[in-house]
Amino acid sequence: MKILVCITHVPETTSKIKFKDGKLDSTGVNFVVGPYDDFALSKAIDLQKELKAKVTVLNVGGPETENTIRKALALGADDAIRVNAEPTDSLFVAEQIAAIARKEQYDLILMGRESSDFNGGQVHGMVAELLGMPAIVPCMTMTFEGQTATMTREIEGGKEVISCALPFVAGCQEPIAEWKIANMQGIMQARRKPLAVVEPAPSDVPTEVIAYEMPPERSGCKMIPASDIQELVRLLKEEAKVI
Amino acid sequence: MSVLVFAEVDKGIVKKSSLEAVAYGAAVAQKINAQVAVLVVDDATETTLAALGKFGANKVLHVQDSRLQAKLAAVTAAIITAAAEAESASVVVMPKSSLVDAAAPRIGIRYKATVASNVTELPEIEGDVWSVLRSVYTGKAFAKVKLAGARKILTIKKNAIVPTEGSGTAAVSTFAPSIADGNFELTIQKVEKQTGDILLPEATRVVSAGRGLKGPENWGLIEDLAKTLGAATACSKPVSDMDWRPHHEHVGQTGIKISPDLYIAIGISGAIQHLAGVSSSKVIVVINKDAEAPFFKAADYGIIGDAFDVLPKLNDALKAVV
Numbered sequence: 001m002k003i004l005v006c007i008t009h010v011p012e013t014t015s016k017i018k019f020k021d022g023k024l025d026s027t028g029v030n031f032v033v034g035p036y037d038d039f040a041l042s043k044a045i046d047l048q049k050e051l052k053a054k055v056t057v058l059n060v061g062g063p064e065t066e067n068t069i070r071k072a073l074a075l076g077a078d079d080a081i082r083v084n085a086e087p088t089d090s091l092f093v094a095e096q097i098a099a100i101a102r103k104e105q106y107d108l109i110l111m112g113r114e115s116s117d118f119n120g121g122q123v124h125g126m127v128a129e130l131l132g133m134p135a136i137v138p139c140m141t142m143t144f145e146g147q148t149a150t151m152t153r154e155i156e157g158g159k160e161v162i163s164c165a166l167p168f169v170a171g172c173q174e175p176i177a178e179w180k181i182a183n184m185q186g187i188m189q190a191r192r193k194p195l196a197v198v199e200p201a202p203s204d205v206p207t208e209v210i211a212y213e214m215p216p217e218r219s220g221c222k223m224i225p226a227s228d229i230q231e232l233v234r235l236l237k238e239e240a241k242v243i
Numbered sequence: 244m245s246v247l248v249f250a251e252v253d254k255g256i257v258k259k260s261s262l263e264a265v266a267y268g269a270a271v272a273q274k275i276n277a278q279v280a281v282l283v284v285d286d287a288t289e290t291t292l293a294a295l296g297k298f299g300a301n302k303v304l305h306v307q308d309s310r311l312q313a314k315l316a317a318v319t320a321a322i323i324t325a326a327a328e329a330e331s332a333s334v335v336v337m338p339k340s341s342l343v344d345a346a347a348p349r350i351g352i353r354y355k356a357t358v359a360s361n362v363t364e365l366p367e368i369e370g371d372v373w374s375v376l377r378s379v380y381t382g383k384a385f386a387k388v389k390l391a392g393a394r395k396i397l398t399i400k401k402n403a404i405v406p407t408e409g410s411g412t413a414a415v416s417t418f419a420p421s422i423a424d425g426n427f428e429l430t431i432q433k434v435e436k437q438t439g440d441i442l443l444p445e446a447t448r449v450v451s452a453g454r455g456l457k458g459p460e461n462w463g464l465i466e467d468l469a470k471t472l473g474a475a476t477a478c479s480k481p482v483s484d485m486d487w488r489p490h491h492e493h494v495g496q497t498g499i500k501i502s503p504d505l506y507i508a509i510g511i512s513g514a515i516q517h518l519a520g521v522s523s524s525k526v527i528v529v530i531n532k533d534a535e536a537p538f539f540k541a542a543d544y545g546i547i548g549d550a551f552d553v554l555p556k557l558n559d560a561l562k563a564v565v
Contacts, residue, residue: 125348226548
C-alpha cells in the first residue's frame with residue numbers, strides 16, 4: 001500500500017499574524033506542519049505499522065519548507081517530495097499533487113481538511129476530481145478491512161458513516177489519530193531520508209491575493225458586576241441589539 | 244446569463260445560511276444584470292420554494308429524484324454543474340456547509356470555474372475580473388483575492404450579508420439532470436444526527452462552555468440558557484476531548500468556526516486556538532471567575548463570576564425580555 005500525505009507549511013497557531021509589503025511578515029514566526037495535516041500524517045504513520053504501508057510526504061513550497069518536511073520525516077514518513085513552487089492557489093496546488101499521483105499511483109491520499117493559512121479547503125476535492133477518485137472530508141475516523149475503509153465524516157449536528165474502496169482521498173481532522181512526537185532516532189534518520197525536489201507541472205493560477213486586511217478590533221470589554229445581571233441583559237438588548 | 248444559487252432545506256425549512264446565499268446571489272445579479280436561479284435538491288413544498296422569490300430568486304429548480312438526494316459530494320457536484328450549464332451561470336453562489344465544502348472544488352474543475360471559499364462580502368466586479376474578501380489565517384486576517392476566468396464559484400461565510408425579505412414569487416420547476424453512475428462510488432451507511440436542536444453553524448446565538456463547568460452533568464445550565472435564547476450549544480476543545488460533549492459542538496481552530504450575532508462563553512479561558520473559531524462573532528460575552536482569563540481581552544461584555552451562580556440568574560433575567 002502506498003500512501004501520499006500532503007502537508008502545508010504554515011505559521012504555528014499561536015503566531016501573531018502581520019503583513020509587510022502585501023505579504024505575511026514572517027519575522028519571528030515559527031512554521032510548522034499544518035495542524036489538520038498533522039492528523040493526516042499521524043494516521044498515515046499508524047497505517048504504515050498496521051498495513052505495512054509506505055508513506056510519502058509531499059509539500060508544494062520553496063526551499064524554506066524543507067525544515068517542516070524533515071519534521072514529517074522525523075515522525076516516520078519514508079520519503080518526501082517537494083514541488084518547488086509557491087502554493088498561491090488551490091487549483092495550482094491540486095494540479096501539482098495530481099501530476100505526481102498519476103505517476104506514482106498511490107492507494108490513499110491524505111491531507112488536512114484545510115490549511116490553517118488560506119483556509120481554502122479546496123485541494124482535497126480538486127485532487128480527487130482530477131484523479132477521478134472519491135474524497136471524504138472532513139474525515140474523523142478510518143478503519144480498513146481489506147481494500148475498503150469505513151470512515152466517519154462530520155456533518156452539521158452529527159456524523160455520517162461512509163464506506164469506500166481504495167483508492168480515495170481523505171481530508172482529515174481530529175480525532176482520526178493521536179498526534180505523534182518525533183524521538184531522537186527519528187530526527188537523526190530524517191536527515192538521511194530521500195527528499196526529492198521537482199519542478200512544478202504547468203497549471204493555471206486563476207486566483208491572486210491582492211491585499212491583506214486585519215479584522216476590526218473590538219472596542220474593549222465592558223465589565224459588568226456579577227451582582228448586576230440585569231445590566232448585562234439591558235446592554236445586550238439596547239446597546240448591542242442582539243436579543 | 245444567470246446567477247445560480249444552491250440552497251439547502253432542513254426539515255422543510257430553507258436554512259438561514261441558504262437564505263443568505265440567495266440574498267447574496269440576488270445582490271450579485273443586480274450588479275451584473277442577471278437572473279437568479281436557485282437549485283434545491285432537498286424535500287420542500289412548492290410554497291416554501293416559491294417564497295424564495297421574496298429574497299430575490301426569479302426561479303427555483305427543484306430536484307425531486309430521491310436517488311439524487313444522497314448528499315454525496317460527487318453527486319451534488321454533478322447536479323450543480325448540470326444546473327449551471329442549463330442556466331449558463333456565470334457564477335454559482337453557495338452557503339458554506341459540510342456538503343458544499345465537499346462539492347465546491349469538484350464543481351470548480353467540472354465547470355471550469357474559479358473557486359473562492361469563505362467569502363465575507365459582496366464582490367467588486369470589473370468585467371470578468373472579480374475581487375472578493377475571504378477570511379484567512381483562521382479568522383486572524385482577510386485577503387482580498389482577484390478571481391480570473393469567465394465563471395466563478397463563491398462559497399459564502401455566514402453573516403456575509405443580511406437577507407431582507409421583500410415581495411415576489413419564484414417560478415418553481417422540476418429539474419431532472421442525468422447523473423453518471425461513477426458519481427455514486429461512496430456509500431453512506433448511516434447518518435447520526437441530533438434531532439430537534441438548532442444546528443450550531445446555522446445558529447444566530449450560541450451558548451458555549453468549557454472546563455469551568457466541571458463536568459457533563461452540569462450542562463443542563465447551558466441547555467436551559469440556550470433554550471431561553473433560542474441558541475445552539477457549543478463547547479471548547481478540552482470538553483470535547485474529554486467526551487463531555489460531542490465533537491460537532493467543539494468550536495475553535497480544529498473544530499467548527501462560527502460567526503453568530505451573539506456568542507456567550509462560560510468557563511472558557513480563551514486560548515488563541517479557541518478564539519480562532521469564534522472571533523468573527525458579532526458580540527462576545529465572557530463569563531469567567533478568573534479575572535485574568537485572556538478571553539476578556541477579546542470580548543465585548545464580561546462578567547467575573549462563578550458560572551453556577553451567574554447562569555441561573557442570567558437565565559431568569561433573559562426570560563423576562565426575550
